[in-house]
Each structure stands twice: as C-alpha cells, then as structure tokens.
Amino acid sequence: MSFKLFFLLLKAAGWTLSISLVSILLGFALAIGLSAVLLSSKRLYRAPAELFISFFRGVPLLVQLLFIYNLLPFIGLNVPSVVAAIIGLTLCTAAYQAENLRGGFESVPRGLIEAADMAGFSVRQIFLRIKVPIAMRLTFPALVNEAIMILKSSSLVSVVGIVEVTKMAQDLASSTYLPIELFSSAALIYLVICWSIALIGRYTERALPGGVK
C-alpha cells in the first residue's frame, strides 16, 4: 500500500477527530444541564431528563443517527450531514455524561459539605468551591472513557456520508482492492488516537491534586 493512501486516511482522521471533539464538548455542556435536572428533588423535573437519558442510552447510535438524519429535513431543517452527525453524537454522549456527572455529584462525601457548612459557606459557594471541583475529579476517568467511546463510535457517521477514516478506508478499498491494508491502517489510526487519549487522561488525572479516597 502506497504512502499516498495512508496519507488520505490520515487526512480523513481530521474529520474523525474534529467531529468527536465537538460532540464531546457540546455533549459535556448539555450534560451539565441534564445532571442538574437529574439532581433536582422534584420528580416532575427529573422525569423528562430520565426519559431522554434512557432513550439515548437504550437505542443503538446507528439507529439514532439514521433517525436524526431523516428527521431534520422532515421538520424543515436542511442542514449539512456533518451537522446531523454532530447532533446525533452529541445527544448520545450527553446522556452518558449526564449519568456520570450525577454519580459524581452524589458521591461528594457529605462530611466535606458539612465542613464547608460549618465554615459559613453559602449554598452557591459550596456548589462552586467544593462540589463542582470534587465531582469533576471524581468523574474525570469516566469522561476520558467516554471520549474514547465517542471517538470509536464516530466511525458510524460514515452511514450519513461523512468521509472520516472508516468511510475513506471503505471507499479506497473498493477502488484499490486492498481492504486488508486499508482497514488495518484505519484500525491503527484509531488505536493510536485512543491510546493517546488514554495516556493523556492518565497523566492529567495524576496531575490533578487530591482525589477523594
């Protein structure tokens, strides 16, 4: 296999990376809102968020992507397929990340909040200075995992016609008859990215001061 083919795959990896990154970040923002609703004491507020999460965690991403890709034009939104892909990945990762965050907030030890209470912190100060930083540290490994999951899942956006690594390998394979070389190379690219994320994640985690024992 020529270097030129590998270079084409690498170029397509730009799409894989950027679509994943945008989806992770948007998903994180959405997850913050969702987790706040999940932590609400009112059943009425929680119910829709729980339904959303149950749906997006219970339906294959491929099916979600097909649904959103076909739904958007149906409701009159003619957006490029890359937008549909990002919406699909974002909603999916938001559901998972919201659950992580909720778990993180719930596992901030009560005693740490009592200590802040005794020091006169307001509810808002406790949230911003104690709960958020600790919950972020507690959920950081799960966030890294989720980033890796989404990166791998982004291969599915090939079905809505986006030429990222997998789709590029598929297209090139059908014209060059080198499927083994091309799909192995694609796999290698995914591996390198996933391992890099894991490595950076582990390094960052160690650099973060004090996890809760």
Added chain:
Amino acid sequence: MIFDPNVILKHLPEIIQGTGVTLALWIAGMAFGIALGFLVATTRRYGGKATNVVLAIPVEILRGTPFLVQIFLVYYGGPFAGLSLGPIPCGLICLTVYSAAYYSEVFRAGFAAVPHGHVEAAECLGLSRVQIIRRILLPEMALIVLPPSVNLAVILLKESAVLSIITVPELTTTISAIGSQEYAFLEAIFLLAVIYWAIVEASAKLGRIAEARLSTFRFSAP
C-alpha cells in the same frame, strides 16, 4: 407521520424474524464471548507474566478500534486472506471476538476485586486451590461482575445493529428495508428505536432482579 397498524401488521412476520436474528446473534455472540473472555482472563491471571502480556495485545487492539472497522476488515478483507464468510457467520464471529475482549476485562477486574483476605481465610482453613476458586472466588466474583456484565450486554445488543451495514438480515436491516419499501423511512426508524429501547430496558430490569437476588449474600466491600 401516521403509523398505519395495517402496514406494521403486514410486515409483522419479517419484523419478528429480524428481531429473532438480532436476539439470536446477540445471545450467541455473548455466550461465546463470555466463555472465551473467561478463558482469556483466567489464562492471563494464572498463566504467567509472558502469557499475560501476549494476550493483552489482541484485547487492547479489539478495545481500541471501532467494531465497524473490525467487521469491514473481516468481511471485505477476509476473502483476500482465504476466508470468505457470509454476513451471518462473519457477524457472529466478530461479535464473539469483540465481546470476548470486553468480557475478559470484566472478569479480570472481578478476580482483582475479591478481597485477598477471603482467599487467605480459605487457605488457612485448608481448602484446596480448586475448592477456593469454586467455593470462594467464583461466587464472590459473580456478584462483582454482574452489573458490568449487564451493562456490557446492553452495549453489545446496540453494537449488533452495526451488522446491518454488512447486510446481516437482523432488525435494523429488516426494518430499514420495510421503511424504504413503504415510503415511510422515518416512521420505520422510530419503530426500530422503540423495539431496541424495549429490549434494553427489559434486559436492564432482568439484570437488576438478578443483582437483588444475588446480593442477599453481599459481603461488605473493603
């Protein structure tokens, strides 16, 4: 966007068949995957350091690459390496190997999570190695690995939808075809989502029931 019950009724046999294929592939892939994964996990734990490292390589490759790429490699690349597989056997093999990689990690974590003191206590009481594995490690592990196993089962069911891309006649393939045929693709996909959702919720519920039953002997974790 109206659901015509007659259309669904007309295609009911196909829908049932597609669901059957999905369930069969899922359960078979998972069963083989659990068996293979358990074998890998025990070999890695008790087979010495070199074996552990060698087996880590395929496990990490399978966990670090998309399922879709794995399927493409086997389905399209297979014939070039003298391995021509139809969609269903290809799908089953890929699902098995993929789930084995993940299950082996679940079991590995399970082994590690049984408190060493429990094993030491059994050793002091004179239980043999096999007895310790059978009477102490496995029952305690069952409880530890149950929740992640149920999670993984749900993930595998969802991954099985990807098999539609290589035309395995499972649920996603079947219902998409009906959608195109009836000019009602969106409705069909929605129905598809609901069916998956129902299966996922049902299996999660089953998992919780099993967990509640097992946890009657829950030990206090360290």
Added chain:
Amino acid sequence: MTLPAINVKKLVKRFGTATVLQDIDLEVPEGKVSCLIGPSGSGKSTLLRCMAFLEESSEGMITVNGEALGFFENARGERERLPAAQIRAVRSQIGMVFQQFNLWPHMTALGNVSEALKTVHKVPKTEAEDRAMAQLKKVGLENRANHYPSQLSGGQQQRVAIARALTLSPKIMLFDEPTSALDPELTGEVLNVMRDLAAEGMTMVVVSHEIGFAATVGNQISFLDQGRLLFTGAPADVFAKPRHPRLEQFLDTYLDRGASMLV
C-alpha cells in the same frame, strides 16, 4: 456565675420512629472543656452535631451565648425555624472538628485553612494566607502548608482540620471523636494540640473514647447511655467514685484496657 456558652434544654432528636436523644439538659460552661462519653450508639455524636446544627433537633432548644440556634420559641410558645442568615451568624461562633477530618481533597493544607477567609469573609488572598499560616504554625504544620491532604498522615490531617476551624476565630470548638480514625501512635499529636487549646481557655465540647484525655483535661464530664444523659459532673466524681451502675459498667470496660492512663 457566667452565662453558659451552650445551653441545651429538653432536647429530643428522632430519626424516623427511633428516638436517639431523649430530654437532654446540658450546660456547657464558658472557657471549660466539657467531655461527652458513653458507649457507641449512645447519642453523644448526635448531641454534638445538634450543637453545630448539622442535625436538626426534633424538640427542645439550644442557645449559643444566649442566642437561639436554629429554632426559637415564638410569642405563642411554638418552635419556629430561624432564617438561614441568622442560623449562619450564630453558627459562626462554633468551630467543628470531625472524626474523618473532612479536609477538602482538592486544596492544599494552606488552601483548606485559608479558603473560608477568602470565600466567605472576602479577606484578601495574601492576608488570608498569612493568617492561615499562623494557624498552621500553631498546630506545628507550617512546613506542610503546600501538601495536599492525601500527602499527609491522619494526625497531620486532623491538625490541619483544627487549624481550619480556628482561623475563623470561633468562641466554641466542638470535637466529634477527633482521634477515632487515627492509628494509636498518631492520637498523641492531636490530643496535644487540644490540650494547648484548652490551656488557652477555649470553650470546648469533646466527644471522645479517650477516657484518659477526659480525665486529665476535662472540666465537666457527661455520660450518655441509650439517648439519655445519665450523669454530669466533675471528673473526680465520675472517675473516682462512679455512683451510677451503667457508668460504672462502662468505665470498667475502659479501665480494663487503659487503667494506667488514668492514674
């Protein structure tokens, strides 16, 4: 006779249907060390937590230096909850030290001690850190200021926690089993800090299994059993000639273990 620092009157605390504190009357004298002793589950920690308003009592009243804590009795004699700002104001006179230290894991020792000054009292960063440093020096940890809790021993963590409570200049310090989570060889350093504090005339309420500390440093000993306060008196009355059969029984189990500490 001066006003008691904390006055507990007819306090009742229920968790669901279980009554964990029954009709507690207790006066904590100012400038003295009051110790709460009793078997596990006797309600001594719950009583202390009620004094910090970390638990809300079910009936009765607590006043801190004459001011109602959490609840007050209105004109019709009904119990009514005070507004949050007022609760916070009364509570600011109290410092609390927990069994599990409860240091914030994402801040250094210095960060833990200076945080409330900066966040709550809006003291400028350098001043807050100077004041925090002074407190750390007092507990002998100025050279550990930039360590995170996970890098400190249990005893050091608990001393940081004491410094954290002290920076806010509380009038009363509450200690909830401050040495129970520590290895035996580390309890000494924490008890020494507490001894110093007592010598300075700090009003202290200490829940502890350290009978030796209670006997030597305590000015007033209260014995709780099954949610009732059975006895309050001077250490000599408690330890030299315990009259109450339950107290005698309780002390026996401790004297067996640590008799030498008492003499």
